[in-house]
Amino acid sequence: MGMTITEKILAAHAGKDEVRAGELISIPVDMILGNDVTAPLAIQEFERIGVKTVFDPDKIALVPDHFTPNKDIKSAEQVKIMREFAQRHGITNYFEIGRMGIEHCLLPELGLVLPGDVVIGADSHTCTYGALGAFATGVGSTDMAAAMATGEAWFRVPATLRLIYYGKPRPWVSGKDLILHTIGRIGVDGARYMAMEFAGETVAGLSQDGRFTMANMAIEAGAKNGVFIPDAITDEYVKARARRSYKFYTSCADADYADIIEINVSEIEPQVAFPHLPENTRGISDVADVTIDQVVIGSCTNGRMEDLRVAASILAGRQVASHVRLIIFPGTQAIYREALREGLLDIFVAAGAAVSTPTCGPCLGGHMGVLAKGERALATTNRNFVGRMGHPESEVYLSSPAVAAASAIAGRITSPEAIMGKGCLG
């Protein structure tokens, strides 16, 4: 019996010929990530261990992205803890405001996470890097602290759920729609403790940005990691960015899967997840009249160039509805600059949108777009839990950037086709 890509990466790091689902292993990690919410707690625990130095100052990334630019005094104190720790330990990958980005957009962009890596991050969306053919998973602050001291983390090897996507996507259907549809089908615990392996002809043709979006939301189905088999698209993205060697792994044809689900993409419409779980998905034609107060385009899920380009293609020459606040936040400084160069930011501002510096702020109700009681938002982010973007009695709907941009113009949730007409390709 062969191994899955997840098992192969874990086996290689364990120094074993093979590992199997259920096996407990303690293995070296290639990168450890923390942010301004989770790292201060990890630093406090690290100091309790009593070691003088971190295991490797080049293999830790500290990204102040959640409540930054600092939203209040307490947040400023948290970032200060990170900054001083980074200075004290000579952490090379600390990113200050003005040079940072949303962690899961930034690390791949800088080539800090690569195919074949084992990555842990004290942030649940660390699973994003599986889009490059890495094993990447979210952990808590204590796991981060222990790994900063030892360079290792323990795992139970996950069983793998293989998702095979086939067929031609309809107009405006993106990676976001595929993953929302998948979560709607298997549920928010449908892949609990498992690896989600995204395969099939449709995802083989999916852009790297679209793959990041899909892997990013594996956690919303309860998965330990999401993973793509790396290919020419991966290599194109990685080769100019990598400053160390990397390795492509692939699943064996006779690998052992816990389950295999086939999804005919040609049947999927643009998707919307209704409050208050990402599994409450509907096709756009099943969305009745839902008026909205705010639209958010960006985040670690959908803050990349492809996302901004599709939003701009819809917003160009149009105006955001008078009762809607549209907030757009590019994922990194490099994405921000590229959007500036391509004229996208001008399109956004001319349409009546607010464009923000990269931050996680609005996605988790931190700052830069918090909702009042009774307000309703449509967001390209990843979670629509109760109170996620503000008041516990506010509502969050999730969609792709195309649906979000069209809806901002209409003032209610609508399809890109309703704005652009039929026959336009997304």
Place this chain on the structure above:
Amino acid sequence: MRQLKGKIWVFGDDIDTDAIIPARHLNTSVPRELALHCMEDADPTFAEKVGEGDIIVAGGNFGCGSSREHAPIAIKAAKVACVIAESFARIFYRNAINIGLPILECPEAVREAKEGHEVAVDLARGLVSNVTLQRTYNAVAFPEFMQAIIGAGGLIDFVKEGLEEGSRHG
């Protein structure tokens, strides 16, 4: 390990970490401050009414969503003795073990539990007893590896022991 006994508070399925400790309170990691907002978006009055040694009983996928360790810390700092659920989301499960918050998966006990029942938990034997109903259930036992972490008092102490061991052996 301790024998725990307390009044239970019942929650449903998919209680996420935003409900356990909303992000608006994450600009601090001080346990007693987090405890003031424990379970706030699932039950705004929980922090006021929960008593020391009480037990949370919940449905499936408890602690789904964010990796914030602040979630099990808030529950522990609210003096909740234990969480019993049908199942736990994986990062929450890991975090609870790592910080020393006792948790148990026991679907049968959850299904028959009603708010206000008194429940006793024997962590070492993996037993849950509903004192009110006078029924006892077998919970899923921890793998040996996790018992070692719990036995050491959490992951940090487990790592400390390991590092000291390592330095003794050169």
